[in-house]
Amino acid sequence: MKRYTLVLMFLVVCPGILSAKEASDDPHNLFSKGNAFYERREYEKALEEYTKILNSDIESGPLYYDIGNAFFKMGKIGYAILAYKKAQKLITGDRDLKSNLAYAQSLTEDSALRLPPQNSLIWLIRLPFGDFNLNTVASILLASYLTLIILMVFGIMNPVFKTRASFPFYLALLLFLMTLANFSTRYYTEEALTHGITVVKESECKYEPIDKSTTYYTLKEGQEVLVLATRNGWRRVKRLDGKLAWVKKEAIEEI
Template identity: 30%
Template sequence: MKKIFFSIALLFSSIVFSQTSDELFSKGNNLYQNGKYSEAIELYSSIEKQGLISDDLFFNLGNCYYKLNKVAPSIYYYEKALKINPTHQDASFNLAYAKRMTIDVIEDLPQTFLQRFSSTVIQKLPFETWAIIAVLASFLASILFLLYHFSYASRKKLFYFNTSIFAVFVLLISTFFAFHNYDTVKKNRTAIVFVDKVEIKNAPSTSSEVVFELHEGTKVLILDELDSWKKIKIADGKIGWIYADDIKEI
């Protein structure tokens, strides 16, 4: 009886919690529409602190910070929205505008064919989506094989056989894409510079030589970390060390 009561209480609390978050999100939207961007940020941030994250929540936060001309936070939240949902066109569009407010002009290194294919095709969908496609393809392949096995008409057997082979091909490709995307997301730790200007060192110490400077809003790739320092790489291939508190990991 206690277990049943506990389950009901847990279910009720989760429903109330969800309703509260929806109400906060709706109130935040109303504040944003009325130009009260700082107040909207407070409500959206309270939802984020509860652990209820979504691409739309991060997108709205990015919009609020953009309206307040805060470069780093706006880029940071647009990037977080795209990390959850790479197909979020509005976030991608607004991110391009937000990047125009940055000072650093960094040219990307030329990409190989495989790198371009990965960024334009594989990473266009989250790894969870590729995994779902793989599962659906496996079910479809199983059904088509059964239809092939129990079918007597030669034309139908040929059709079911060919389509089952195609489903297996889709299964293998989508499985590979899912693992590749997952591995890329986990390895590619990115961050945004959150200070107006920072000196990048050639070693993790304040007395080491300055190799270049970065400004607010620039995106970096985290390669390593040591104590309160992080080793970073920027789009043009330059590498250096930055104080950990000067960046915020996406």
């Protein structure tokens, strides 16, 4: 009788335990717990909760933003900039994010080594969609393309409609071309090129991927580079002033 009682108790209690565990692992609960730790200035515990969310293959701009804030409070400027940069891909136009990123970058020792200013044409191309992330721009591009196709089909089927719809057609064409140019330039810089952030205080960059090689220059925490290749524990990097070198893999985290 005792055996059956124990089995019955297990069947009743076990689902409750599993439900409680599932609730504790819910991303919203983890995010709330992380924020609570952050408010109590327990930044390492906050990062533990945020990391659990990332480990469940969930990403969001606000999540990376809060991760960046926690790293910044801990004095880890490199990791803070890395998180802010990841957030920027998802919430491009957020003003608080831009402000925090700019301030964190201003604290790096070699803050002058930044991305070169855009030329006037690139700036003009990106201006109308500056606050949209790449996925949103891709959606606008697809919508404008489908609108063009629909207008063309109706124009072929009905000459009267073609005459009346000439203005909407050229408007859709203009939107399509502008969005295509914006998407192309941003895809190249944000996706085709691999950017990385220096996450250690200082790292020597060598002419060759061996420890005994001559040091070419030194990267400081928070500096951004282009990652060209990774091989045998080394990364081939290009500094934003064009200088190429090899650096230890753990010194650079890809955005």
